[in-house]
Structure formats: structure tokens, C-alpha cells
Amino acid sequence: MREGADAEVAPVPTLLQRLRDRDHTRAGIVGSLVVLALPSALTGLFGGGLFQMAELHFLGLLGPEAVAAAGATNQILRQFFFLLTFGVTVATQMWIARHVGEGSVEEAEHAAGQSFLLGAVLALAAALAGAFFTEPLVAFVAGDPAVAELGVVYARITLLTLSVFVASQIFSSVLVGAGDSTTPMIVTLITTPVGIGAQWALTFGWHGIPALGIGGIAWGAAAGGVVSIGVFAWTLLTGRCRVHLRGRHFVPDAALLRRLLSFSWQPAMHFVARSLIIMVFMWLSGRLGGDVQAAYTIGMRIEMMAVMLAFPVANACATLVGQNLGAGDLSRAWQSIRIASGVILGVLIPGAAALFFFRFDVVALFTDEPAVLEMAAEYLFYASVQMAFYGPYFVAFRSLQAAGDMNGPMIISVSVAVLIGAPLGLWLSSYTDLGATGMWIANLVYGSLNAILMVAWLLTGRWTRGMGAPAT
DSSP states (O other), X not given: OOTTTTSOOOOOOOHHHHHHTOOTTTSOHHHHHHHHHHHHHHHIIIIIIIHHHHHHHHHHHHOHHHHHHHHHIIIIIIHHHHHHHHHHHHHHHHHHHHHHHHTOHHHHHHHHHXXXXXXXXXXXXXXXXXXXXXXXXXXXXXXXXXXXXXHHHHHHHHHHTHHHHHHHHHHHHHHHHTTOOHHHHHHHHHHHHHHHHHHHHHHHOBTTBOOOTHHHHHHHHHHHHHHHHHHHHHHHHTTOSSOOXXXXXXXXXXXXXXXXXXXXXXXXXXXXXXXXXXXXXXXXXXXXXXXXHHHHHHHHHHHHHHHHHHHHHHHHHHHHHHHHHHTTOXXXXXXXXXXXXXXXXXXXXXXXXXXXXXXXXXXXXXXXXXXXXXXXXXXXXXXXXXXXXXXXXXXXXXXXXXXXXXXXXXXXXXXXXXXXXHHHHHHHHHSSSOTHHHXXXXXXXXXXXXXXXXXXXXXXXXXXXXXXXXXX
């Protein structure tokens, strides 16, 4: 009998399995960065960029009041809960990446289960806010009565259904922390067309479906989120991805919940600083008129395309930093940061140049109101300059957070927002003749200074003394 004749032949792993199960503590850094960042970038561009542009187009068809109402709600009210969710996802990704790098998969899965418990609390808080406090919250951010009326409808639905978005974000952070950004991409490719189609049908009516106007925008987004949750849950609970969640992982663990919370509030505050700038500028633009508020909303939505390119690379770098620190390899963590920074700059600088030269054409895709178009294009004039700072900024703060340094990024962002960005925007727009232009200038100063200080803190190397990092 021939040796091994009866032995089973190991199945050849599929491309999806190879991408999902890649060892990022040993494989080539450039390849790992591509494997993690490219799917995340496609997820952002398709699920975030395409979806937001389609939503913005639908809002534009409803009129500038609808654009301003959704902008005020999304960028202030819903954003507040997203920032809290972001804090949980940062802590979750860091924790899971560190345990995967150490080879402690069960601990990583347990942390994932606990993060969903925290997400459920946030979703409940959002639903209660939507049920009982919608009118005063919208009145705070929308000064125009027509904008406020639409904003109440949109905000109530958005907050009541926020649970689907919270769950989707946590699902993605669990998988990305484990080194699998391909599965979230696949889920996004499946569910984004559902969300866009549902928004169109529910907003304008189709084959007997009533036209709900701005309410259809919110319900359609929620419909896409429900499908996303279903696919994610099926994937994680059946073991068809790198993380397999079981019932025991959802049993509350008070000690771990406290640990996750201890690493969650600082990233949330970090982004609260940016939300503060948006809140102040949205309030200031509302004082200047509905056209200014609509222009600010359109400009920010377009600017978010740059964030959707920068953040996936920075997020991939965070996974590499976390896993390699868990494996005790500080040099690979530094090398990951250098390579990621170069990649982002190589993408964003040409993109910023294109946005600068074609800003009027881009804005014209979303509005035909001359005043709104002119002001939104001016916003993009300044935003295109700021885009050059996005790459180093995102890589710096996500790497710091991945290493367990949550305080440094938070202190820098909050200080610059409170001491520089918000006061400068208020002064330039309200106490000079610059008006809306003053806000655009203040936003550029805030973003640039924030990036410079964040990179400087990263280069001190103090983050290497953080959670589990080797001493230098």
C-alpha cells in the first residue's frame, strides 16, 4: 500500500479565505496594508461615498431646506451617538487586534461579544432621545422654521432606528481588528444598493409605495442597515469569518466592560471635538441663512470623500500596529506607520488638486441654486488645501489609539477645537465682514494645526510605552 494513499488531501483555501486569514504579524507589510486597506476603501467609497452622494442627490431634489435639515440632524444629533459608537469601536478594534497578535482568539471573541452589549446601550439611548426629545434638539441646531419642520421628521426616524447603524459599525470593527476587512466589504456591496433603492422608492413613491419625502430618506437608510445586520450576524454567529461568536461571549463581564469603557470615552471625546466644530459651524451657518447651511452641508458631504479614502488606510495601519505590538514587534509597527503615511499622501494630494480645479462642477451635481453653489464651491477651495493634512493626521491618531494611547489624541483634538477652531470661526464669521468665508478659513486653520500637533506627538514615541508595547 502506498504511503499516504488513504490520507485526506487538505482543501485548497479560496482567495477569500487567504485574504481573511492572512497573518499580519509575519506577512509583508505592504501586502498586509493593501489587503486591509483596499477592501476598507471600497467599503467607504461604495457604502459611504456612493450612498451619501445618492442620498445628497435625493435631498437636493427635495430642496435646500431638506438638505439643511438632514445636514443639521446628521452632523450634530446623529453624529453625537456615532461618536460614542466610534469610541466603542476603537476600543474593540484595539483589544481584538492585540489579542489576535498574541494568539489569544477566545479572548478576542469574548471582547467582541461585550462590545455589542455596549452598543445596545447606546442604541437604546438614541431611541429614547428620538422618542421624547426630538423637537428641542432640532430647534437647537436649525434656526429656519422650514428647516426645523423637516428636521423633526428626519431626526425622529433616524434616532429611533439608530440601532442598525450602531450594530453595523461594531460588526465591522470586530472583523477589521481581527484582520478581516474583506467580509465588511462584501456585506457593503450587497446592502448599499438596497439602501439606495429603498431611499428612492420611499422618498418619491414607486408602484404603490407612498412618497414620504424626507422621511423616506431616513426609512430607506434604515432598511439598508437592517439587511447589513442580518448578513453580518449570519457571518459571525455561524463561524464563516475569522471571528466566531457564541452565546457565552454575550454574557455580561463587568470587569471587561469596565476595561472597554476605560478605552472608549477618550476616542469618543476626540471626535466630539470635531463634532463641536461642526455643531458650532452649523449653528453659525444657520444664523447666516438656509442657503449657507445648505452650502456647508454639501461641502462637508463632498469633503467626506477624502476622509473615506484616508480613514481606511489609517484604520488598516491601526490593525497592523495593534497586532504587531501584541506580537512584540515594535519595528514592524513603526514601519507600518511610515508606509501607510506615504500611501495616503500619494492618493490625497492628486485628489485635492482635482477637487480644487473642478469644485464648481462637483457642487453642480447636487444643487442648481446659484448662491448655494457659489458658497459650497468656496468651501471646497479651502477644504482642498486641508486635504493634504488628512493623511498624516489620520495615520497618527489611529496608530496612537491602536497602541493604547487614547489620552494624547483626545487632549490635542479637544484643545485645538475649543481654544482655536470654534472661537476663530465665531469671530471671523460674526465680528468681521467675512461671513461664511470666515468659517471656511477657521476650519482650515483648525484642521491643519490639529494634524501638525498629532504627528508631532506620534513622533515623540511615547505611545510605545502604552498597553503591552515593548519598552524602548
